[in-house]
Structure formats: structure tokens, C-alpha cells
Amino acid sequence: xxxxxxxxxxxxxAGGFIGGSLVAELRKRGCKSIxxxxxxxxEQWYQRFDDVENLSLDLNLKExxxxxxxxxxxxxxxxxxMGGMGFIEHNKALCMLSVLINTHMLQAALKYGVPxxxxxxxxxxxxxxxxxxxxxxxxxxxxxxxxLAEDGYGWEKLFSERMCRHYREDYGLTTRVARFHNxxxxxxxxxxxxxxxxxxICRKVIEAKLSGKHEISIWGSGTQTRSFMFIDDCIxxxxxxxxxxILEPINLGSSEAVTINQLVDLAEEIGGIKxxxxxxLTAPKGVNGRNSDNTLIQKYLQWEPSTPLRIGLERTxxxxxxxxxxxxxxxxxxxxxxxxIVS
Ligand code: NAD
Ligand code: GDD
Numbered sequence: 160x161x162x163x164x165x166x167x168x169x170x171x172x173a174g175g176f177i178g179g180s181l182v183a184e185l186r187k188r189g190c191k192s193i194x195x196x197x198x199x200x201x202e203q204w205y206q207r208f209d210d211v212e213n214l215s216l217d218l219n220l221k222e223x224x225x226x227x228x229x230x231x232x233x234x235x236x237x238x239x240x241m242g243g244m245g246f247i248e249h250n251k252a253l254c255m256l257s258v259l260i261n262t263h264m265l266q267a268a269l270k271y272g273v274p275x276x277x278x279x280x281x282x283x284x285x286x287x288x289x290x291x292x293x294x295x296x297x298x299x300x301x302x303x304x305x306x307l308a309e310d311g312y313g314w315e316k317l318f319s320e321r322m323c324r325h326y327r328e329d330y331g332l333t334t335r336v337a338r339f340h341n342x343x344x345x346x347x348x349x350x351x352x353x354x355x356x357x358x359x360i361c362r363k364v365i366e367a368k369l370s371g372k373h374e375i376s377i378w379g380s381g382t383q384t385r386s387f388m389f390i391d392d393c394i395x396x397x398x399x400x401x402x403x404x405i406l407e408p409i410n411l412g413s414s415e416a417v418t419i420n421q422l423v424d425l426a427e428e429i430g431g432i433k434x435x436x437x438x439x440l441t442a443p444k445g446v447n448g449r450n451s452d453n454t455l456i457q458k459y460l461q462w463e464p465s466t467p468l469r470i471g472l473e474r475t476x477x478x479x480x481x482x483x484x485x486x487x488x489x490x491x492x493x494x495x496x497x498x499x500i501v502s
Contacts, residue, residue: 340412
């Protein structure tokens, strides 16, 4: 992160993966006034710290957004109803309702004169017609238009990106928007239905290894392509973008594309096991191919997410392995629903 210490920062979605990791990093940086907000009851936050102001609030409601924004200098809006393909394909209305969170947070930021606002958009805003090929298309920022976003979740993100732009242009609020490409790492959701491919595949390999049933079920043909960004790169990129003069929504993702079969190869290699693969062609698949074109972020920041997938996946695998075993032992306080308060 940039060296300057900042104070009075709100992180919404702080009980989740990226929000919790951001709060952890801000604390490490010595930031003194952090307000962490999430709808979940505290005991369900993935990471929670007792030296920050923790609020359990439903940010769909305008008055709660005002409580969150009051007297603060920066807002990182990471709250949304989200998940991997298994979740977003079956919860389109719920995903679109996140529009209330961003809209009310923008209104609250304006009301209380919060100078800077970050919105976490997604690669799901990109036009589906440009992601039909399995040979991974590198998506440039302009490929969001003409618009044909991922049904439900992607349209909400695209609309909210535009709300950020209009609040900047019409009311002078400094807004910054990053389009995250599939983020993974320790503290990410790894079971329960919202998990994305990297965590799901690690969990399935661990399950197979520990159960002795050496089989794995993969959604789709395994030839789908994606790039996966390690959480540390995501946190660094958010900070750089927030502090930059970049006005338009910008890709924040790795450009190391792999097939889902290659992702499974890596997880097997880390786990030291080979599994019999079966392919569930009826499972949610999303687009056929997607990669992040990082020309623009390189131009603006002379930086791009660069943690090799092999390195990030190994750290993630080991973390999930520990969580898995703790859950098997019935140890509360280690599994994510009851993550210990770290101070
Ligand atoms: P996450 O599900 O772990 O965290 C989101 C948090 O938002 C959850 O803890 C949830 O309880 C909270 N939330 C939902 N509705 C709320 C409400 N009404 N009021 C208050 N809090 C509410 O997800 P994440 O991976 O940490 O994602 C953070 C942000 O980044 C989201 O906006 C997501 O859409 C975006 N994003 C993530 C990825 C990724 O791969 N993780 C990719 C693209 C975009
Ligand atoms: N989740 C999951 N679980 N996906 C699997 C599995 C599995 O066990 N096996 C194979 N896959 C395949 C999916 O079918 C899909 O083709 C690919 O892996 C990637 O799936 P996800 O990681 O669930 O989602 P995504 O990359 O299509 O979209 C995600 O990333 C976006 C940003 O790039 C979602 O999390 C979106 O919410 C997010 O915005």
C-alpha cells in the first residue's frame, strides 16, 4: 500500500472476504479510525477486529448508509450479495437488489461530504457476446459496451458503475471504480454455495484426499477459461486506484488465463494427488472464456496484479485445508463462521 497513513475510512462488506482483508491491511498500515460495516451478525464475519468500529447494519436501508458514512473521509463500498456462478445464476433478483446499497451509499456520501468513494465492480459487466470463445478473450474496458452484461449480477454492477460516474460528474463526488476479475485467497468463501472455482476446486481436492474417494466433479467441460487474482493484489490495486486520477472503470485482475482443467491440475499438484475427473455439463458455467486486458492499468499505474496462480493457490489450498480439518473436528473459532477476533 502507499505509504501515507489515512484515517476515517469506512469499509462496507467488512464481514466478507475482500472487505475483511482490506480492514486487516488498513490496521497493519496504522490507520486509526476504521468503521467496518456488514449486514451479518458479528459472529459470522470472516475476520473481525476489536480495535475498529464494527457495525452490523443492513445497507439496503438509506438511514443505515447515513450512519455508516457520517463523519468519514473515504468509503470503500464492498458490500453486495455475491458469489460464484452457482450463486449468481440462481439469485438474479437478489443480486440486482445490491443496487440499493450502492445508491444509498452514494447519497449518504454526498449528504455528509465524504470526499472519496470506491466501488467494487466486476468482470461480469462485460458483453457476453465477447466471451463466447474458450480461447480466452482479453477484455478491454471498452468491451462493456454495447451492453450485454451477465444477467442479474452484471447488470447491477454496470448500472452502479454509471451511478458513480453521474455522482462524480453532476455532484463532484470523487468516485473510483475497479472491475475485479475472480478474486481468491485465504478468508474467501470456500463452501456453502457462494464459493468460486479456486476455493471450490481446492475444497473438492482436499475432500477427495481426506476421504480416500479419489474422484472430482467439475462444472462444465473443464475447457472454460478464467484468470484468478490473488487477494493481496486486489488489496494493493484497490489502494492504488483509490488514490489515482483514473476516472473510468478499470480492470483489476490477473492476466494469467488458465482453463478450469489447468486449475484442477494445479490443485492436484499442490495436494499431491491425481483424481478421476467427471464433468457436470448441467452445472452453472457462465461465460466460456474471460481474461483481463491490463493495458490500461499498466499505462496509468505501471503495475498490474502479478502473483502467479501456482503461488496464490498453494496459500489458499493450505488455508482451506486447515479450515476443513478444523471443521471436521468440530472446532468452533477456526471455521470461517466463527472466525476469532484478531487484535
Ligand atoms: P463477500 O460475499 O465475501 O462479501 C460481501 C459482503 O457484503 C458480505 O459479508 C455480505 O454480508 C455483505 N452484504 C451483503 N448485503 C449487505 C447489506 N445489505 N448490508 C451490508 N452488508 C451486506 O464477497 P467479496 O468477494 O468480499 O466481494 C466484495 C465486493 O467485490 C462485492 O461488491 C463483489 O460484488 C465484488 N467482486 C468480488 C469478486 C470476487 O471474485 N470476490 C469479483 C468481482 C467483484
Ligand atoms: N463455483 C464453481 N464451483 N465453479 C466451478 C466448479 C465448482 O465446483 N467447477 C467448475 N467450475 C467452473 C464454473 O462452471 C465456471 O465456468 C468457472 O469454473 C468459474 O466459476 P466461478 O469462479 O464460480 O465464477 P466466474 O469466474 O464465472 O464468475 C465469478 O467471477 C466474477 C468476476 O470475474 C463470479 O464470482 C462473479 O460473481 C464475479 O463477479
